[in-house]
Amino acid sequence: MSDESVVRVGLLGFGTVGSAFAEVLAAHGDLAAHGDAAAHGHALVRVTHVFNRGVDRKRTHARAKFLAKDVVWTQRVEDVLESPDVDVVVELMGGLDPAEGWIRAALNAGKHVVTANKLLIAYRGAELFALAAEKGVQLRYGAAVAGGVPVIPGIAQGLSGDVITRISGIVNGTCNFILSSMEDGADYSEVLAKAQAAGYAETDPSADVDGFDARAKLCVLARLALHAEIDPDEVPTQTIAMISAVDFAYAKELGCTVRQVSRAELIEGVVSASVGPMLVPRTSPIAYSHGTQNMVVTSGKFGGDVVFSGHGAGGHPTAVAVMSDVRAIAEGSVQVRLPAQKMKVVGDVVAPHYLRFVVADRPGIVAAIAGALAKVGANIDSILQHRGFAGDRLPFVVTTEPSMSAWLKEAVEEMAGFDFMLEPPVCLQILVVDDRDTD
Ligand code: NAP
Ligand code: HSE
Numbered sequence: 001m002s003d004e005s006v007v008r009v010g011l012l013g014f015g016t017v018g019s020a021f022a023e024v025l026a027a028h029g030d031l032a033a034h035g036d037a038a039a040h041g042h043a044l045v046r047v048t049h050v051f052n053r054g055v056d057r058k059r060t061h062a063r064a065k066f067l068a069k070d071v072v073w074t075q076r077v078e079d080v081l082e083s084p085d086v087d088v089v090v091e092l093m094g095g096l097d098p099a100e101g102w103i104r105a106a107l108n109a110g111k112h113v114v115t116a117n118k119l120l121i122a123y124r125g126a127e128l129f130a131l132a133a134e135k136g137v138q139l140r141y142g143a144a145v146a147g148g149v150p151v152i153p154g155i156a157q158g159l160s161g162d163v164i165t166r167i168s169g170i171v172n173g174t175c176n177f178i179l180s181s182m183e184d185g186a187d188y189s190e191v192l193a194k195a196q197a198a199g200y201a202e203t204d205p206s207a208d209v210d211g212f213d214a215r216a217k218l219c220v221l222a223r224l225a226l227h228a229e230i231d232p233d234e235v236p237t238q239t240i241a242m243i244s245a246v247d248f249a250y251a252k253e254l255g256c257t258v259r260q261v262s263r264a265e266l267i268e269g270v271v272s273a274s275v276g277p278m279l280v281p282r283t284s285p286i287a288y289s290h291g292t293q294n295m296v297v298t299s300g301k302f303g304g305d306v307v308f309s310g311h312g313a314g315g316h317p318t319a320v321a322v323m324s325d326v327r328a329i330a331e332g333s334v335q336v337r338l339p340a341q342k343m344k345v346v347g348d349v350v351a352p353h354y355l356r357f358v359v360a361d362r363p364g365i366v367a368a369i370a371g372a373l374a375k376v377g378a379n380i381d382s383i384l385q386h387r388g389f390a391g392d393r394l395p396f397v398v399t400t401e402p403s404m405s406a407w408l409k410e411a412v413e414e415m416a417g418f419d420f421m422l423e424p425p426v427c428l429q430i431l432v433v434d435d436r437d438t439d
Pocket of ligand 1: 147313314315318
C-alpha cells in the first residue's frame with residue numbers, strides 16, 4: 001500500500017450490498033474525522049474506483065453521494081484490476097463467472113480481496129485461498145455466511161481451539177423471512193416478492209427457496225468448522241416452495257414450527273449434511289428466529305454449543321461484515337487459516353418425520369399409507385386430521401418414529417402414485433433437540 005495510512009478500495013458491483021458498503025464506509029469516515037484516526041495509527045479506508053456494467057445508472061444511485069467526488073466510475077474491470085491506486089478489491093457482484101476470473105486477476109496482481117460471494121467461496125474457495133497464500137495477500141469472506149453475523153471470524157478466531165463436530169441452523173434470511181411470515185399468516189408469493197423488493201433475495205430467488213444459497217453457506221462453514229472440504233452438489237437440498245399454511249397449523253399441534261434448516265455433522269470421517277424445511281420444536285432456539293434473522297449453532301467436543309445470531313441478509317448488515325474485513329486488512333490483522341480435507345457427504349439421517357398428504361377422501365386411504373410405510377419398516381407415531389376441510393381436497397398428516405430418510409423417500413415415491421393422492425406428499429424431517437453435555 002503506497003501511503004501506510006490510506007487503504008484504497010476498488011469496488012466491483014454497486015447493488016444492494018455494494019451501495020450499502022459505500023454508506024457504511026462514509027459513516028466510518030465521519031468517525032475517523034472526529035477521532036483523528038490517522039494520528040492514532042489507524043488506517044483510513046477510501047473507495048477510489050467503482051466498477052459496474054451500465055455504470056451511468058449507478059452514478060445517480062441514491063447512495064452514490066456517500067462516495068468522494070473524485071471516485072472513478074467505470075465499466076472496464078481492468079481499470080480496477082490493473083490500477084496502482086487499488087490495494088483491496090471488494091467483489092460484491094455475486095455468481096461464479098466472471099467473478100472468479102476477476103478475483104484471480106486481483107490476487108495475481110498482488111491485491112487483497114474481500115467478497116460476500118458464498119457460491120464462489122463454496123465451489124472455488126480452496127484454490128483461491130491457495131492462490132492468495134502464494135501471492136502473500138488476503139482473501140476475506142466474512143460476509144459470505146449469515147450477513148452481518150460474525151460467524152466466520154467467530155469460528156476461525158474464537159472457536160478454532162475446540163473440536164467442532166456439528167453445525168446447524170438457519171443461514172438463509174429470505175427463507176426465514178418467508179417461513180416466519182407464513183407462520184403469522186402471510187401468503188408465500190406475496191412475502192417472497194417483499195423479500196426481493198427489500199434486497200434480501202438472490203438475483204434468482206430459486207437460489208434461496210430451493211436451498212442452493214444455504215447449501216453453499218453450509219459448505220463454507222463445514223470447511224472452517226469441521227475441516228471438511230465438501231462438494232456443494234453432494235448435499236441434498238429440498239425446496240420450501242411446497243410448504244403451505246396447513247403445515248404451520250399441523251406443526252403447531254405437534255409443538256413445532258417450520259424453518260429451513262441447514263445441518264452438517266462429522267461422523268466417522270464422513271459428513272452427514274442436508275438443507276431443507278424441517279419441523280422445529282418450539283423448545284429449540286431455531287424456532288425463535290424471525291424475519292431475516294440467521295442462527296448458527298456450533299457443537300464442540302470441549303466447549304459445547306455456541307449460538308451465533310443476528311441479521312443474515314440485507315444491504316446494511318452485510319456491508320458491516322464487508323467493512324469489518326476491509327478494516328482487518330487495513331489494520332494488518334493476520335488471517336487465521338485452518339486446514340481442511342476432502343470428505344464425502346451422506347444425506348441420510350435417522351429422525352422422526354412429518355408426512356403431509358392432500359387426498360380425495362375415500363375409505364382405505366390410511367390403510368394404504370400405513371402399508372407403504374410398513375413395507376420400508378417405518379413405524380407410525382401419530383395421525384392428525386383437522387376437521388372442516390372438504391372431502392374432495394383433504395389435507396392430513398402422519399408422523400413417524402425415528403426412521404431412515406431413505407426409507408421414507410422410497411415409501412413416499414410409492415404413495416405419490418396412489419390414485420387418491422392429489423399432490424405429491426410432503427415429507428419433512430422433525431428436528432430432534434439434543435443438548436450434548438460437556439465435561
Ligand atoms: P445485487 O443487488 O444484484 O448487486 C450486484 C451488483 O453487481 C449490481 O449492481 C450488478 O449490476 C453488478 N453486477 C453483477 N454482475 C455483473 C457483471 N458481470 N458485470 C458488471 N456488474 C455486475 O446483489 P447484492 O444483493 O448486492 O449481492 C452481492 C453479493 O453479496 C452476492 O454475492 C450475494 O450473494 C452476496 N450477499 C448478499 C446479501 C444480501 O442480503 N443482498 C447478503 C450476503 C451476501 P446490475 O445492476 O446491472 O445488475
Ligand atoms: N439471499 C441471501 C439470504 C442473502 O437471503 O440469506 C444473504 O446471503
